[in-house]
Amino acid sequence: MDDIIIAHEIMQEHEIERYFEIWRESVMRSRLTITAVFLKIANTTEPNTNHQVTSFLQSKLRKTDLLFQLSDGNHWGIFFLQSSDVEARAFLKRIFAILKAERKLQHIALNASITEIRNNNVMFEDLLVKNKEMLAGDEQLTWTITEVKDYSEQPTELVKVSIIEQNAIFRQVLESGLNRLDIPHFTLEVKNYEDGYSFLQSDSYKTGHLHLVIMNDILPRKNGLEILHIMRNMPNEKKFIIYMLSERNSEGAALNAYEGGVDEYIVKPFNLRLLEAKIKRTFARFWL
Amino acid sequence: MIKLSISFLITIIAILLVVLFIFMVYLLVQRQRESHFENARDRYIQNYSQLWYDYLFNKEHFSMVLVPRGRAQVEAIELIFSSYLKNIINEKVQCDIKQFSNQYLKKFYEKDLLSKRWSIRMNALYRIADLQIDELLIMCQEFEKTKISEEEYFQLLKIYSIFQSNLFMEKIKMPIVSYSESEYRRLFVLLEDDVFIRFFDDFNSWPANIQFAVIDTAPVKRNMQYIDQLKKLLSHDVAEINIRALKGLYEMGVIDEIESYIPFVTSDMWEARLMVAKVFKHVPLTYSYSYLEQLLQDENWWVRSQAAKTIVEDRYGIAKLQQFIESSNDQYAIEMAQEIAARKEENK
Structure with a gap:
């Protein structure tokens, strides 16, 4: 078991608020969940306990976690960046088990509350008040x-x-399939194009939205690889999720497409449900 | 000088004008018919492709309005079905298409097989295979007995390979027409694995173009059971077969041991040495380096180049090449190693 390190510098409530505002906005912009954990000593009368708790918590955190003390001196807060409530709960269970087992710390008993933040409708003050109440x-x-x-x-x-698919019947199949697709927390606005040129003329790819492009490799006017090249050379190219459909079942063609920047290379004929499952998994990865 | 009376000339012009007029009327009528046909076809697609989608993919009830009335609607259905079959794998959809085609399209293709026009007969044969109309198999066998072209016979073989593999094997053994390697490949690629593997059983009994097509088709099928079959062919007496087997094994990409490949490092055929240098791409460099070093000093430029490329693919490949450059006396090999290492560094 780690030895107790006596009192380190720790950030205070008023210092952390500015950081919180930036993180709160990046929750939306970068789709990064943050989780706040608040801790309070349950019952102890021993002196120096606050220092012991501070040092103990500091010794158990990762470099990406931020510990701070609330102005009343009885509460601690930890922000876990890029972490969900599942990880926060696992962390709490781990530190509770250590505290119960460690003889030197057996006089300490804690209570904790967890707040998972997945939107930017949260004010720092409200967060503190709600957790303190809890x-x-x-x-x-x-x-x-x-x-x-x-x-x-x-x-x-x-x-x-x-x-972007030349065959109108297959295009309609894809459109129907995608319109039926239910992806939690995302709504799809599906449009179809019969060739590369009409897609580029549409300007719809210039907006800042996340953009899923499902296109054939061979297309009239501008072909799939040319469109891929154009999209991957745009400054905000990361917003594109590009699925390329092809009749060519060769390693060379697939390699070429992946090196050009496609996210998925799917050989025709393929199972429609497999395509839908792949799309769902792609979007599931955006949030923790 | 020939003397022609004006009345005679007027008669000739009038006749020509009448012929031209009849011809124009004929063209217009034909165009009208064609346009009517296209409109009927497009109208069917427009009105019923969503119904077809709902029936085939969303398990909705079959509606009798989908049953074709006339040639235009048959062509529309062909377009819808081929779009589905070409792009989507779905056993239930394939089964429903097969069932529908056997029930409602069979009579159209039956009639087409009796047509005097080659293109109509060919189209029917293609559709029978694509839409799996197995109820026309007997009709196809009868059709085979008539005077048919090489292309039609080829298409018949394709149909047999799909519906009755034993019959297909019989026909292949007694070739009425000899096809090219690529044509045989097109046939073999459609075969189920349990039928295709039978070609390896009595491999030597097949003519060379069938043997080559079998070897080239095996890696396309991406089935591990062909690795052993191809490995057996490495000891075949014919060098061309050895080289193609090496190529097939390289394309399969699974090399479980290297003993079988070592003799080719010193083969008299540079093509075999080249292929073995490629095969070693799928072997850890620790096992293959001594042989690749030997191939790097080969007399043939292609072999040297491939050996260097194979070495450089490994994580420690550049270091190995540097080591080789420092220790070797072979100027050609050193230059090749330098060139490939430099290219790899550039691409990093």
């Missing part, structure tokens, strides 16, 4: 973990979908 319950209870659910609702994001 932790202000029965003093006799120890090692409890409660949750504030007010900010875990993920906003719904609009995704533009462009199908």
